[in-house]
Amino acid sequence: MTYAPSHFTAVLLFATFASVVFAITQRSSPRAMVKYGLYCWALFVGSVIAASWLMYFIRK
Amino acid sequence: MASKAQTPAAPQTQGFAYSALLLGWLVPGAGHLLTRHWIRALLLFISITAMFALGLAMQARVYAPNTGDPLDMLGFAGDLGTGLLYFIARIFSLGATTVQLVTADYGTKFVVVAGLLNFVAAVDAHNLRIGRKS
Numbered sequence: 001m002t003y004a005p006s007h008f009t010a011v012l013l014f015a016t017f018a019s020v021v022f023a024i025t026q027r028s029s030p031r032a033m034v035k036y037g038l039y040c041w042a043l044f045v046g047s048v049i050a051a052s053w054l055m056y057f058i059r060k
Numbered sequence: 061m062a063s064k065a066q067t068p069a070a071p072q073t074q075g076f077a078y079s080a081l082l083l084g085w086l087v088p089g090a091g092h093l094l095t096r097h098w099i100r101a102l103l104l105f106i107s108i109t110a111m112f113a114l115g116l117a118m119q120a121r122v123y124a125p126n127t128g129d130p131l132d133m134l135g136f137a138g139d140l141g142t143g144l145l146y147f148i149a150r151i152f153s154l155g156a157t158t159v160q161l162v163t164a165d166y167g168t169k170f171v172v173v174a175g176l177l178n179f180v181a182a183v184d185a186h187n188l189r190i191g192r193k194s
Contacts (some may be wrong), residue, residue: 003117004163013114014170017107021177024092024100025184028194 008048015044080189084182086143091185104181111174112145115155118167122146122155135168141175 005013023037084091089105092098116122123136139146149155155171156164187193 001117002119003114004161005118005166007166010118010163010166010170014111014173017111018173018177020103020107021181024104025180 011045011048015041015048019044077190078186081182081186084185085141085178088142088145088178088181091182092188095185095188097188108142108174108178108181109145111170111177112142112149115167115170115174116149118170119156119161119164120167120171121158121164122149122171124150135172138172138175141177141179142171143178146175 019037019040022040023033027033027036080091080094082091083094087105088108089101089103092101092104121135123132123139125136126132142149155167184193
């Protein structure tokens with residue numbers, strides 16, 4: 001079986017799984033875990049989008 | 061008058077203190093299972109195993125023990141973090157020996173990061189076991 005996702009799909013998958021692990025290991029209460037997990041996810045995806053636009057303008 | 065600082069007594073762990081660390085390394089989430097954190101264990105197992113499996117499905121390179129390129133040695137150290145999943149992948153020759161597709165490079169990173177995240181999860185399980193974290 002071969003799976004060939006797009007770059008953005010790979011980013012979304014990576015951000016989701018990494019954020020779950022970061023949230024569970026870096027916070028103690030369930031509420032704090034959810035908040036920290038969403039924060040990490042937003043940072044992962046947001047930084048990729050920001051870097052993509054930056055590269056787009058550099059190339060232009 | 062200065063009051064005496066009250067420090068809580070360290071909880072006594074029953075049995076081998078590093079069992080959660082070892083079990084958590086061998087099977088993702090198993091360390092948390094040992095400390096009776098069922099939901100955390102399930103989420104860690106799903107996240108780390110899915111990341112590893114998706115990496116292999118993307119034709120990831122699975123690093124073998126080596127003494128050559130330092131990056132290959134670091135890749136091996138990262139892969140080893142997945143514990144039994146790594147040994148299963150090696151025994152059944154899963155993954156690719158060289159990166160041939162664009163997505164295979166993503167896959168290689170997925171497998172390495174799954175291993176590194178499992179190290180973090182295993183240390184967290186150890187902290188729960190010895191009472192350093194609640």
